[in-house]
Amino acid sequence: PRPLLMDCDTGIDDAVALLYLCLTPAVDVRAVTTVAGNTSAERAARNTLQVLEVAGRRDVPVAAGAGTTLRGETRPEAAFVHGEGGLGGVALPAPAAAMDRRHAVDLIIDTAREAGGELEILATAPLTNLALALRKEPRLPQLVRRITVMGGAVHHPGNISPVAEANIGNDPEAAALVLSAGWDLTLVPLDVTMRENLTEAHRQRLLASGSPVGRLAGEILDFYFTFHEETALPFRGSALHDPLAAGIAVGEVVPKTAPRLAVTVDTADGAARGALVADTRGIHLGYPTQPDANAAVVLETDGTFPELLVERLFRTPAG
Numbered sequence: 311p312r313p314l315l316m317d318c319d320t321g322i323d324d325a326v327a328l329l330y331l332c333l334t335p336a337v338d339v340r341a342v343t344t345v346a347g348n349t350s351a352e353r354a355a356r357n358t359l360q361v362l363e364v365a366g367r368r369d370v371p372v373a374a375g376a377g378t379t380l381r382g383e384t385r386p387e388a389a390f391v392h393g394e395g396g397l398g399g400v401a402l403p404a405p406a407a408a409m410d411r412r413h414a415v416d417l418i419i420d421t422a423r424e425a426g427g428e429l430e431i432l433a434t435a436p437l438t439n440l441a442l443a444l445r446k447e448p449r450l451p452q453l454v455r456r457i458t459v460m461g462g463a464v465h466h467p468g469n470i471s472p473v474a475e476a477n478i479g480n481d482p483e484a485a486a487l488v489l490s491a492g493w494d495l496t497l498v499p500l501d502v503t504m505r506e507n508l509t510e511a512h513r514q515r516l517l518a519s520g521s522p523v524g525r526l527a528g529e530i531l532d533f534y535f536t537f538h539e540e541t542a543l544p545f546r547g548s549a550l551h552d553p554l555a556a557g558i559a560v561g562e563v564v565p566k567t568a569p570r571l572a573v574t575v576d577t578a579d580g581a582a583r584g585a586l587v588a589d590t591r592g593i594h595l596g597y598p599t600q601p602d603a604n605a606a607v608v609l610e611t612d613g614t615f616p617e618l619l620v621e622r623l624f625r626t627p628a629g
């Protein structure tokens with residue numbers, strides 16, 4: 311299996327993505343690092359330990375990282391999206407495993423070095439930890455095989471402002487740094503994550519699956535469904551932001567359209583702060599491929615991921 315590190319802000323959809331990764335034989339989850347976003351970095355790390363325990367992966371090191379943005383601001387927690395504590399208000403037993411003593415930044419760098427150039431990274435949260443890791447180890451892009459980032463909005467509206475998506479918009483300076491670092495980067499924006507949806511029928515199947523993993527996913531998704539139904543979707547269900555990015559990172563979701571584009575982030579203080587600026591002139595005006603392209607940007611997927619995900623989460627974990 312391919313070694314993979316997930317940097318996240320667990321978070322309901324981060325948790326579902328992690329459960330999916332744990333049950334996917336093609337990848338070996340080597341470490342998980344957390345950052346403030348949906349909840350605090352420490353709470354996200356605790357949530358991650360609890361999720362890993364249900365998935366039978368107490369052995370995976372989990373380290374908490376940045377609690378503020380690169381500029382030092384404290385981000386508001388998104389309890390209205392992910393519930394009190396980040397997992398939809400679902401109470402789980404205290405995790406048996408302890409947190410790794412390292413800072414997330416050091417766990418990222420150590421894990422990359424140990425994997426000898428093979429490590430793949432999945433980032434599903436504000437990009438502060440990765441920006442700090444790049445500052446500390448500028449050769450990180452050479453130590454990593456590829457990185458997949460859930461974030462941004464190209465033609466789709468934002469979700470924390472008219473134009474900014476949460477993972478990019480909650481630390482624009484960090485995102486700008488990570489996007490321009492020169493690695494093999496795939497960006498999974500709201501344009502696709504808002505269109506691959508779970509429904510209440512999926513959730514009921516998860517709850518009835520008899521697998522602890524399926525049940526946990528079904529339980530935490532309840533809150534997420536209510537949020538989506540009230541604010542973002544015309545039915546009871548949810549987007550699949552972080553799980554879809556995981557599916558793409560693993561290679562089980564093959565994008566239908568993923569042009570290589572030059573992408574940057576608006577870091578000015580103003581109405582567009584945190585917006586992804588993607589040069590789509592090639593697509594719309596027929597410009598030739600941009601020589602300065604720095605990311606493959608997923609603009610279309612085939613809609614089959616929700617079913618694949620639900621089936622996978624049925625599997626009983628190894629224990």
Ligand code: BDR
Pocket residue numbers: 321322323324348388391434435460469475476477551552
């Ligand atoms: C992203 O923001 C978070 O709330 C989700 O976990 C996802 O990573 C979507 O904009």
Ligand code: CA
Pocket residue numbers: 318319320321323324348434435552
């Ligand atoms: Ca997330």
